[in-house]
Each structure stands twice: as C-alpha cells, then as structure tokens.
Amino acid sequence: VPQVNTISVKWSKGLQFNVHDEHGHTMIIDANKQVGGFDEGFHPAELLLVSLAGCMSMDIVSIVQKKGGQITSFETTIQGQRAEKHPKRFEKITLTFVCKGDYKRSDLLRAFELSRDKYCGVSATLRNAPDIEFKI
C-alpha cells in the first residue's frame, strides 16, 4: 500500500488560508498586503524552499549523528531566484549548509550526497516531476 499524505488548505480572509496536516499541526499561509493578503504567515512559493531545505537538513543532521558526529549548530540558508515573468518559477535554487561541532568532514560530505541522491524525497520530486491531477 503506497503512503499518501493529505493536507487541507481552507480560505480564512483576504488571501489568508488555514492549513491542516493529518498529524494535527496547523499553520497560516498568507500573501503580501500589496496583493490582498494580511502578511501574517509564510507565502506558499517560499514554502517550497522550506520544504527542500528542511528535508535535506534533517537527513544531513541525522546521518552525521548516526556516524558518531557531535553537532553543536547546523544552519541551512536557501535562496530561490525567480523568473522575471509570470509564473515566476524558481529558476535557480542555492543551498548553503553550515555545520559546527566535532565530526569528520568526510562524514558531512557523504551525508549531504546521500540526502541529495538517495534519501530526500523533495529533491527527488523536483528532479522528477510528479503526475498532477485536478478535481474542481
């Protein structure tokens, strides 16, 4: 049986929506005031960046620790460059990982490669587009 994740996104006011996952978490997503939002939550397109950076960061921290590394801080910065014209897709994404602590550099590099190539489902989805079906 394939694993299915379900998310619901419900309109609240302006361009603000309440989001629920199936594990009981909730969040607000919103848009800039200039386009009719209240700017009270993360913007949808930027959550694509959160998704990729979060997925790879979790993999890397987890793998370095499993190899016996002691991490004292770990921070990922992700930058997404948008096309100038609509739909303003992300043309180029840059991730910068900064890991501090007592670990082997080779373990960090291996953890990064394993995430990129083998474990991170977000990275794999961006490389290999899913089929998308709509009901309206």
Next chain:
Amino acid sequence: VPQVNTISVKWSKGLQFNVHDEHGHTMIIDANKQVGGFDEGFHPAELLLVSLAGCMSMDIVSIVQKKGGQITSFETTIQGQRAEKHPKRFEKITLTFVCKGDYKRSDLLRAFELSRDKYCGVSATLRNAPDIEFKI
C-alpha cells in the same frame, strides 16, 4: 534585477528546526518521533504539498473575486502519493478544489486554468525543474 527569496532553517533539537523567512515570519518544522523528531511541526515533504495547494488556492480565490464572484468558502485538499522506496518521491499529486458562493462556474474553471498554466510559480517549478546548487 531578478527576485530572490531567502529562507533560513536552523537546527533546534532532535530533528526539529526553526525556520525564518525574510518577511519576519517564523515556524517550526519537525519529524515523526519514530525517526527522532518531536512531531511539533509540519514535516518538510508535506510542505511541498502546502506550497502547491496554497499557491493555486490564492490564485483561484483572487481571480474569481476579481471577476465579481462572491466566495463564502473555499477549501483545497491535496494528496501526495509517495513512492514505496527511498527517496519516496511524490509520484502522484491530486488536488481537489471546493468553492462555495455566488460565482460563475466558467469563471472558476478559467481561474483554475490560469493558475495552473500561467500564474502559479510552484506548479511551474514542479513542471520545469530548477537548477540546484549546493555549498557545504
């Protein structure tokens, strides 16, 4: 000058991270307890679904309203089916839009098509993979 979005993802504890966008919003992302998380926030891969559903929902609500429609409720359900083997990419995504209120059905369908084909940057990024660069 192309628009660039920047997000920072900073390790907190277990597999939990604090996320900051450049507009002052913060959120927690986390993983299941089974894999070493505290399950106190959205999971990264599921945020890919939030991103796509949110982006298209905002487009559709905005366009229907600009065409004079009165929306009383709008809810999008998005389901992502994962591959069984690592990296468990999303193989198939299904979006279901439910719009209630006083509007023309043809306006809703046109708004949906405009989002899918012309306005939604997330949809466009999933169709046309970005270049991804890493610094570590």
